[in-house]
Amino acid sequence: MFEYAPAPESRSVVTIQPSYGLFIDGDFTPGKDVFKTINPATEEVLSEVALGAPEDVDRAVAAARRAFATWSALPGAERAKYLFRIARIIQERSRELAVLESLDNGKPIKETRDVDLPLVAAHFFYYAGWADKLQYAGFGPDPRPVGVAGQVIPWNFPLLMLAWKIAPALAAGNTVVLKPAETTPLSALFFADVCRQADLPPGVVNIVTGAGDTGRYLVEHPGIDKVAFTGSTEVGRQIARSVAGTGKRLTLELGGKAANIVFDDAPIDQAVEGIVNGIFFNQGHVCCAGSRLLVQESIAEELLDSLKRRMATLRVGDPLDKNTDVGAINSAAQLARITELSEIGSEEGAERWSPECSLPDRGFWFAPTIFTGVTQAHRIAREEIFGPVLSVLTFRTPAEAIEKANNTPYGLSAGIWSEKGSRILAVADKLRAGVVWANTFNKFDPTSPFGGYKESGYGREGGRHGLEAYLA
Structure with a gap:
């Protein structure tokens, strides 16, 4: 029987800035207020993060709307090049991102390293492949992007939920304003840097950090065409009520009791x-x-x-x-x-x-x-x-x-x-x-659709089905 010996992963592979602004129109800009994000394993403060206000959401939606005109007009094969580039950068920086996710979220490094990060890259690779084949996806002969997507993601799989949301939206020609969870904003802010490294045009992806109020401003914003939310059933109900009658597309992936x-x-x-x-x-x-x-x-x-x-x-x-x-x-x-x-x-x-x-x-x-x-x-x-x-x-x-x-x-x-x-x-x-x-459990694949019935929400993410909500 081997004795247990710790095998710590080095924190030095990732540099966390003391403060982060909002990522709008290709640049980081400060917010009026800030909140702290902590390491749940030690309660140490990792960084201060900007708290998005209504005017910040306005700016982000306006940037996404401006970028939509040129991004949606690009041939699918050109959009695919950006998605392939993002996927490769994620692979290159996977060790850095895995350590960051474990620090900010609390999950074991062997899960972020062996499950989360490979799946994140795989989703971008998979949807990059769809970008020039949308007319064969089964949603009509000439599918069009919906417009600006407002996406709100949870804290349990911060970077993976980002990939589930952003990859199909971009492949279909939409632009995005994403609000990460209040307790786990750091990997989304690092993803903003990945977008810049990939030379993604400004405004295609915007990241507004904050708490529940920031998410509500985003969901209820009149400039949003499609809302995607993953989180609790209670908040999902509130979002469904606020979106009802507005003409916005909505997908919800909510709670479970499997x-x-x-x-x-x-x-x-x-x-x-x-x-x-x-x-x-x-x-x-x-x-x-x-x-x-x-x-x-x-x-x-x-x-x-x-x-x-x-x-x-x-x-x-x-x-x-x-x-x-x-x-x-x-x-x-x-x-x-x-x-x-x-x-x-x-x-x-x-x-x-x-x-x-x-x-x-x-x-x-x-x-x-x-x-x-x-x-x-x-x-x-x-x-x-x-x-x-x-x-x-x-x-x-x-x-x-x-x-x-x-x-x-x-x-x-x-x-x-x-x-x-x-x-x-x-x-x-x-x-x-x-x-x-x-005869297995918790196995995920970007080619396979995921979603629920009843109070677990509606709509599907992943697979060909994951494109449907982002195509008109």
Whole structure:
């Protein structure tokens, strides 16, 4: 048995400026007010960032509108050159960006390095390939860009959500004003530098940092033609109300409460790896996290024993340590929500278990946790916790599994574990979820569409389908 030895990634590969302005019309400009962004693992201030005001949003939308005339008129093959260039620069600077993302977000470096950054580059490469083939995308023989897109992204995958939004918008000939999350603005501001390095024409991409009010100004701005939002269902509802009747296009990718269904013929060890990946990847800060485990009663005891053994090996700690499996919770506010719902789970009678693990003294931390004895009436089985907390329910028949899986206001994702292909296909067909994984979980690909049903939103991102909302 090897002893654990830390393997820290160097912080020196990335230079964080003491302050950042707003990226409008190809240049950084100061804002009137600023806010601080911190490292959630240490609570150290990383930088001061400009707080976008209504007049800043006005300037950004005006810059995007001016740039739209020339950008949309470029042949698709010319737009593709810029997207290919951005993708290559992201690959060249991937180590720098991975460290930055771990510092600002709290997620482990091995996730930013091996998952986030390769996917970010892949999305730009993929949509660069579509830029001169839009007439073959299936949305009419002569599709046109919509105009100026206002995009608001969350803190859980800051750079990846940026890529999901910006790459298809630019490929289709639109220009963009993007508002990153208040707690994770740095990688978007670094992306602004990538745009300049790629010689992207000024105004094609504008980045306005700020909090909820800044996002609301952007969404409600009369100069915006298309709104794309990823975040909570509650904010998604507010956006849908504000956009209703304006003629703006809208896509929403919202919360989830995914069922991960394990049948009695599933390969147990493989399923356990999928369960761990489904709920503890990115500290459970994943809208499609497999936060409800539905396990067939006959194998429940065996599977839970195996799961607990595996959880005991998870390393919680420094996100920049290459051995870390579970990093820091993104903010004090999110930690408070996870803690509150977990305490409610115990109060309502579910049995709580966490492996022994020492948590750092500073920063925002929560041990990987499972609840057994959970019923569908428990709040932890109904509400999105958005943290490393798993609710375990059991079922006896496939019909019961399907009924329990669909008994949720959400419909973003699901997982099925079984050795029978016919069973996987039959169950997947009955699940009301936008993405269903078979014998795996949390696997993403730029060629595959992603999105939800019901309170998980509407519209699709990724794949050919991801172009539709950006084409008229």
